[in-house]
Amino acid sequence: MNxxxxxxxxxxxxxxxxxxxxxxxxxxxxxxxxxxxxxxLQSAFHSSSVGTGFSVASLLLGCAAGAFFxxxxxxxFGRKTVMIIAAVLFIITAWGTGISxxxxxxxxxxxxxxxxxxxxxxxxxxxxxEIAPADLRGMLTSLQQVAIIVGLFMSxxxxxxxxxxxxxxxxxxxxxxxxxxxxxxxxxxxAIIFFVGLLFIPESPRYYMVSDxxxxxxxxxxxxxxxxxxxxxxxxxxxxxxRYSSKPRLSDLWxxxxxxxxxxxxVGLGLAxxxxxxxxxxxxxxxxxxxxxxxFTENVSLLSNVINGGVSIVAVLIALVLIDxxxxxxxxxxxxAGMTIxxxxxxxxxxxxxxxxxxxxxxxxxxxxxxxxxxxxxxxFNGTWGPVMWVMLGEMFPNQIRGSGLAVSGLGQWIANFxxxxxxxxxxxxxxxxGAYSIYAGFALISLIFVxxxxxxxxxxxxxxxxxxxxxxxxxx
Numbered sequence: 001m002n003x004x005x006x007x008x009x010x011x012x013x014x015x016x017x018x019x020x021x022x023x024x025x026x027x028x029x030x031x032x033x034x035x036x037x038x039x040x041l042q043s044a045f046h047s048s049s050v051g052t053g054f055s056v057a058s059l060l061l062g063c064a065a066g067a068f069f070x071x072x073x074x075x076x077f078g079r080k081t082v083m084i085i086a087a088v089l090f091i092i093t094a095w096g097t098g099i100s101x102x103x104x105x106x107x108x109x110x111x112x113x114x115x116x117x118x119x120x121x122x123x124x125x126x127x128x129x130e131i132a133p134a135d136l137r138g139m140l141t142s143l144q145q146v147a148i149i150v151g152l153f154m155s156x157x158x159x160x161x162x163x164x165x166x167x168x169x170x171x172x173x174x175x176x177x178x179x180x181x182x183x184x185x186x187x188x189x190x191a192i193i194f195f196v197g198l199l200f201i202p203e204s205p206r207y208y209m210v211s212d213x214x215x216x217x218x219x220x221x222x223x224x225x226x227x228x229x230x231x232x233x234x235x236x237x238x239x240x241x242x243r244y245s246s247k248p249r250l251s252d253l254w255x256x257x258x259x260x261x262x263x264x265x266x267v268g269l270g271l272a273x274x275x276x277x278x279x280x281x282x283x284x285x286x287x288x289x290x291x292x293x294x295x296f297t298e299n300v301s302l303l304s305n306v307i308n309g310g311v312s313i314v315a316v317l318i319a320l321v322l323i324d325x326x327x328x329x330x331x332x333x334x335x336x337a338g339m340t341i342x343x344x345x346x347x348x349x350x351x352x353x354x355x356x357x358x359x360x361x362x363x364x365x366x367x368x369x370x371x372x373x374x375x376x377x378x379x380x381f382n383g384t385w386g387p388v389m390w391v392m393l394g395e396m397f398p399n400q401i402r403g404s405g406l407a408v409s410g411l412g413q414w415i416a417n418f419x420x421x422x423x424x425x426x427x428x429x430x431x432x433x434x435g436a437y438s439i440y441a442g443f444a445l446i447s448l449i450f451v452x453x454x455x456x457x458x459x460x461x462x463x464x465x466x467x468x469x470x471x472x473x474x475x476x477x
Contacts, residue, residue, distance in 0.1 A: 009223070009224055009225060009226065012223065012224060013131060013132065013133075013140070013224055014140075015201075016128075016131055016201045016202070017128050017131070017132065017140050017143055018143070019194075019197035019198060019200070019201050020083070020124045020127050020128050020144075020201065021124060021128070021143045021144050021146070021147040022147065022190065022193065022194040022197060023083060023086065023087075023120030023121075023123070023124040023144075023147075023194060024120065024121075024124055024143075024144040024145065024146075024147030024148040024151065025147040025148070025150055025151035025154075025190055025194075026090050026116070026117070026120065026151060026187065026190055026191060026194055027117050027120055027121055027124075027147075027148050027151060028147065028148035028149060028150065028151025028152040028153075028154075028155065029151035029152070029154060029155045029186075029187050029190060030059070030090070030093075030094075030113055030116075030117055030151075030155075030187060031059070031117065031148075031151075031152065031155075031281070032151065032152035032153075032155035032156060032309075033155040033158070033159065033183050033184060033186070033187065034059070059110040059111065059113055059114040059117065060114060060414050060415075060417045060418035060421055060422075061111055061114060061418060062110065062111035062112060062113060062114020062115045062116075062117070062118060063114040063115075063117045063118035063121065063414040063417065063418075064114075064118060064410075064411050064414035064415050064418065065114070065115060065118060066086070066114055066115035066116060066117060066118025066119045066121075066414075067118035067119065067121055067122050067406070067407065067410025067411055067413065067414050068118070068407045068408070068410060068411040069119075069407070070082050070086070070118060070119035070122060070123055070406075070407070070410070071122055071123075071403045071404060071405075071406040071407025071408075071410060072250065072403060072404065072407050074123055074126070074207070074403050074406075075207075075210065075247075075248040075403035075404070078203045078204070078207050078211075079123050079126065079127040079130070079203065079204045079207055080127070080198060080201065080202070080203045080204070081203075082119055082123055083119065083120060083123055083124070083127070083198055084195065084198050084199070085119070086115070086116040086117075086119040086120050086123075087116070087191065087194045087195035087198055088195065089112060089113065089115055089116035090113065090116045090187065090191035090194065090195075091188060091191045091192060091195065092112070093109050093110070093112045093113035093116065094113075094184060094185060094187035094188045094191050095185065095188065096108075096109035096112070096113075097109040097110060097113065097184040098177075098181040098182070098183075098184035098185040099181070114414075118410060118414055121390075121410060121413075121414075122393065122394075122406040122407070122409070122410040123406075124144050125141050125144045125390040125391065125393060125394030126204075126393075126394045126402060126403075126406055127204055128140055128141045128143070128144060128394065129141050129391075129394035129395045129463065130204040130205065130206040130207070130402075130463065131202075131204065131205070131220075131224060133225070134460055134461065134462050134463075135324065135460065136324065137324070137391075137395060138323035138324040138328065138391050138459065139320050139321075139323060139324050141387075141390065141391040141394050141395065142316065142319055142320045142323055142387040142388075142390075142391055143320070144387070144390050144391075144394075145316050145319070145382070145386045145387030145390055146313070146316050146317065146320065146387070148386070149309065149312040149313050149316050149382055149386070150313060151190075152309055152312065153309030153310065153312065153313055154309075155183075155186075155187075156308070156309045157309070158183060158186045159183050162179045162182050162183055162186075163179055163183075165179075166178075166179035167179075202220045202223070203216070203220065204220075205217040205218075205220040205221045205224075205233070205237070206237060206399050206402070206463070208220065209234070209237045209238065209241060209399070210241060210247065210248055210399060210400070211247070214234065214238075217234060217237070218230055218231075218234055221233050221234065233464075236462065236464040237399060237464055239464065240398060240399050240400070240463075240464040240465075240467065241399055241400060248400055248401065248402075248403055248404060249404070250404045250407070252400055252401045252404055253265050253401060253404050253405065253408065262401075264396065264397065264401075264405065265405060265408060265409075266454075267396070267454055267455060267456075268392075268393060268396065268397065268405055268406075268408065268409035269408065269409055269412045270450050270454060270455075271389045271392055271393065271409070271455065272389065272393065272409040272410065272412045272413035272416070273412050273413060273416040274385075274443065274446070274447040274450060275385050275386075275389045275413065275416075276413060276416035276417045276419075276420055277416055277420065277440070277443035277447075278339050278343070278381065278385070278440050278443050278444045278447065279343070279420055279424075279436070279437065279439075279440030279443075280378070280381050280385075280386075281417055281420060281421055282420065282421070282424050282436070282440070283308060283374060283377075283378060307375065308374070308375060308378050311375045311378050311379050311382075312378055312379070312381075312382040312386075313382075314379070315378070315379040315380070315381075315382040315383035315386075316382045316383060316386060316387055318383050319331060319382070319383045319384065319386070319387045319388070320387070323387065323388065323391065323459075324459065324460075327457050327459040328388050328391060328392055328455075328457060328458055328459055329451060329455055329456070329457045331383070331384045331388050332384055332385060332388055332447075332451040332455060333448055333451045333452055334380075334384055335380050335381060335383065335384025335385045335388070336384075336385070336444055336445070336447045336448035336451055337448055338376070338377075338379075338380030338384070339377055339380050339381060339385075339441075339444040339447075340441055340444040340445045340448065342373045342374075342376040342377035342380060343373075343377055343437055343438075343440050343441035343444055344438075344441045345369065345370075345373040345376075346370055346373045346374060346377065346437045346441075347434050347437040347438045347441055348434075349366045349367075349369045349370035349373060350370060350432065350433035350434040350437060351434040352366045353366070353432075353433070353434075385447075392455075392458060393405075393406060393409050393410075394406075395458055395461075395463060395466065396458050396466060397466065398463075398464075398466045398467035399463060399464065400467075424436060427439075
């Protein structure tokens with residue numbers, strides 16, 4: 001390709017990546033918006049701590065189902081098609097959650113929203129991986145995490161501004177509706193933009209090849225890379241697909257020769273589950289509740305969420321620069337070590353809290369220690385495990401089993417997310433903050449061992465060579 005063609009191709013790939021990553025923005029916004037609405041939900045639906053926990057965590061049930069079925073549906077109907085369906089669901093449920101009049105209506109809308117989040121959570125990074133060049137794949141796929149964090153940040157900013165303008169999350173805002181309902185309705189804007197944008201991007205060339213649409217794959221790859229590179233990639237994709245005797249199916253995850261689940265599946269599940277067991281979404285879903293529990297006002301608590309979001313954006317931008325330079329594995333173990341230490345500090349700080357008539361209370365010094373440790377923890381997560389897990393899931397599975405591998409890993413990730421989110425209010429009322437955070441610190445330490453001994457490096461490898469990473473004795477045909 002000449003320089004002009006290279007420039008056009010680079011701009012096209014960047015534009016496609018940004019549109020796909022809008023799914024991550026909605027993932028983050030929809031996940032984080034609940035943070036500022038918990039008090040409104042309790043007031044409107046008169047729910048207990050367990051009921052509130054389920055209202056918050058109900059989204060994650062839909063996420064688990066959405067991730068699992070989206071992976072399989074994407075193999076049959078295409079990545080783009082399933083993402084368009086998810087965009088429609090985002091629009092419907094953004095309105096539905098805000099208009100809900102009962103707990104059951106709200107939970108139903110949140111589960112439906114979860115289907116959309118689960119779908120884009122695995123398909124957006126997979127799609128980006130399938131259109132990105134190998135030397136930039138880590139950085140481009142990491143834009144998914146940037147978008148998630150920006151979405152979280154914007155939901156925190158939106159909640160903070162709406163609550164501030166109304167007076168509180170439960171106060172009446174525009175046209176007679178309480179502020180917490182408008183917090184949900186703000187999502188309609190990015191959801192509509194995502195839907196329109198998807199109409200203009202191409203389908204994944206790897207999907208076209210797996211579904212025997214070689215001409216369409218050639219057309220997309222030519223637009224992305226030029227005719228010569230496209231021909232080479234078509235050859236390599238075809239060769240990787242020919243290692244299997246059938247179209248993609250869930251049973252491809254089973255090694256019939258050795259009568260066992262393929263090792264790559266356990267690594268994918270481990271990455272997906274440990275990312276949640278370290279407790280990151282407790283801060284994102286319950287941040288305002290957490291800080292109010294130790295003495296901060298609602299306004300300061302919501303502002304602390306904004307600070308967390310800002311720290312997250314800076315951290316993930318650093319990861320964006322490093323991931324294709326130092327690799328995936330070093331970032332993961334650095335993140336595990338950093339999270340273990342910062343979570344241990346938070347545990348100690350919370351253990352010094354005293355009980356007063358208004359609830360837990362931290363001294364000024366320990367309150368600041370907990371707040372700083374929380375931001376350090378968020379920085380380590382979003383500079384490492386946050387983006388790297390999604391990058392690896394999007395790239396580590398060979399073409400034939402990418403949909404099925406993502407389905408199973410995504411299911412595990414969201415079930416773990418549900419478990420952590422559902423149990424936190426119970427922990428808060430039972431073993432307390434120090435007990436909950438000691439558990440998360442323990443899982444962070446275990447994740448460090450997992451990375452060191454189980455996770456391979458995928459930096460710089462072509463997607464068509466991933467199966468050779470897991471089965472080095474596999475001979476090229």
